[in-house]
Amino acid sequence: MIDFTPPRETLALAAKVRRFVAEEIVPYERDPRLTQHGPTDDLRREMVARARAAGLLTLQAPARFGGMEFSHLDQAVIFEAAGWSTLGPVAMNCAAPDEGNMFILGKIASEEQQERWLRPVIEGRERSVFAMTEPDGAGSDPAQLKTEAVFDGTHYTINGLKWLITGVNGAKTWIIMAKLLPHDFGNDGPTLFLCDGDTPGIEIERVMNSMDRNYVEGHGVVRFRDLKLPASALVGEAGAAFRYAQMRLAPARMTHCMRWLGAATRAHVIALDHARRRTAFGKPLIEHQGVSFMLADNEMALQAARLAIWHTCWLMDRGVKGRHESSMAKASVSEALFAVADRCVQILGGIGVTDETVVEMIWRDMRPFRLYDGPTEVHKYAIGRTLNHKGTGMTALFEDAA
Template sequence: MIAFDPTPEQDALRARIETFVMDKIAPYEKDPRNTAHGPTEELRIELNGLARDAGLFTPHVPERWGGMGLDHVSMAIAFEACGLSPLGPIAMHCAAPDEGNMNLLDKVATEAQKERWLKPFAAGDFRSCFSMTEPWGAGADPSAMKTKARYDGDDFVVNGIKWLITGAKGAGFTIIFCDVEADGDKPGGPTMLISDMDAPGIELSRELDTLDSSFTNGHWEVTFNDLRIPAQNVLGEVGEGFRYVQVRLAPARLTHCMRWLGGTVRAQRIALDYARKREAFGKPIGRHGEIGAMLAENEMELQQCRLMVWWACALLDKGEHGRHESSMVKTSVSEALFRVADRCVQVLGGMGVTGDTVVEQIFRETRAFRIYDGPSEVHKWAISRRIMKNG
């Protein structure tokens, strides 16, 4: 039996985070350091300090590494509250790609790797990036990966280009998804390697102008040119990369849903407030049937999204959740949240397409969400393959 009523402790956590985000973090949305390419490193560090002082840093990280150690349902509630501002996840150090990388390191890394990277990473000493997507190769289809690694003594030498690498500028390290070439009795196949970002052979080739603007230092194209990585920096085992991708991506799809759910809740609140105050044809616009219906549809879809996320998180906490459930939730929620954000823009009218409210940014962010972590069409294809097999 899955209960959908938050506990008193979860309600208190939600209220605490919501108050923190709206009172302390949301005012920074107009800070000049919050740029078209996301918040700067300086702003990120300042916001981290506020969250740390409030005792709301890394809610997803096990207590062993200094986090709050929340279960997945509690995380869903906390992440929705922190997502009320695009800067909330940055402040609480639970934004992508960092949150997913922390989870991956905690589950797959060796103890030495955890001490070397996870411990200072979880403390906020630096950020990370995840180098998987390629301009003409791996992305929605990781099997098309063109980035290669070859053996050279006790090292791997990596060559290739990655693209849309979130937060690459200023990151402390990266996890690289590449194809290792087998050599004699040495195994090959899809593999994850860890490298410091200041290592020789890593070049930030190009900063990308993108629709969204909520990730620290934006998105980059990264070139690996004879990047040398020691064998002890293999994450997990050589050839097991596809398995570890699912370890990372299945829960990360859900945390994306949690954060952007918070954003669209904020957009709905702004639209509701506007609809109560703005008058047209003799009454508040929310009293007109067309506008009222859009706001009602938003309320229904927001609650449906919340219940889907909580359902998937409850399964995760029971150890029963897999990538197919996360595909269904990510697809349904991303499409629904975009509809909600779109209606909020429409309710606001001319104001909705300006930067006078955060709704314009939330609309852009939710549009990008339909592509990140797998476009809806790829998830639907994967779901259809599964259900066709079960017939």
């Protein structure tokens, strides 16, 4: 049976989250600590304290760490509510990259590693980074990984250059992906390592200027220069980084979609209110066909995006890996929600390109969503490959039923 009604307790919690974000976090959108490079860590800590006091901090965490350990579908409803402000997920500690890093460390890190590196992030006391992307190497094609690790049987030595690494300034928990070179002590290949952000050998060269400013401390360029780590820094198995990244990808794609759905919905509400109040040529804007059509397109896009997210989450809750479905959802939702934000700017007219409303900030922050966790074109390529080998999902569904 297909039932699109979320549990009553989930809806009640989502309403509480929405009120909290609207009343306590939205005012921070005018805070000078929301800089070109995103919220400062000081601003993050202040907002986290508010979420902690409201009982809304890191709700998605595993139960053993005091969280509610949501199903994917429950998470979709709650994260959409948190996304009403682009600062909402930061306050509630469910923003990227921390949310995805918490997920993967909860799956593959040892108990000792989880206590040292994961618990402080879950509790909102520290931040984390995932250092994979490189200027001339790993990106949408992680197989081009160039950062190298050498193992001498006791220590790993890592050298390489990374960029677009979110939140590097002040982050404590670092997950580093490097290509472990062949050695005499075990497996080699792409591998994940854990270390502290102030470990000698980590050089933060600069913070990049980018069009979005919703990620804490922005995106950095980092050089690893003879970074020396003990054998205990290995996370999971050597050579298994791509497999672990795949484990993280589908859920992370969906949480991006959930949060941005909330932001796009807010932009739509602002544009709708403006269209009802603003007049032109003798009547409200919403009574002009051109504007009403844009609002109708928004409403349809938001509904379709929500259903794509919920369907993929429903599958993952039933044990399906959801790579194909999450690729379809990420590609379609990111394109649709950016179009929603763009139409909202158009409906608002002159004020739409100013900071008189939050729509301009949502538009800028949302544009990179079409790139993060895989650009649309990479997802379409993956979808096409699946079609070539397996056919469409609905075809397989009917064949299974037959």
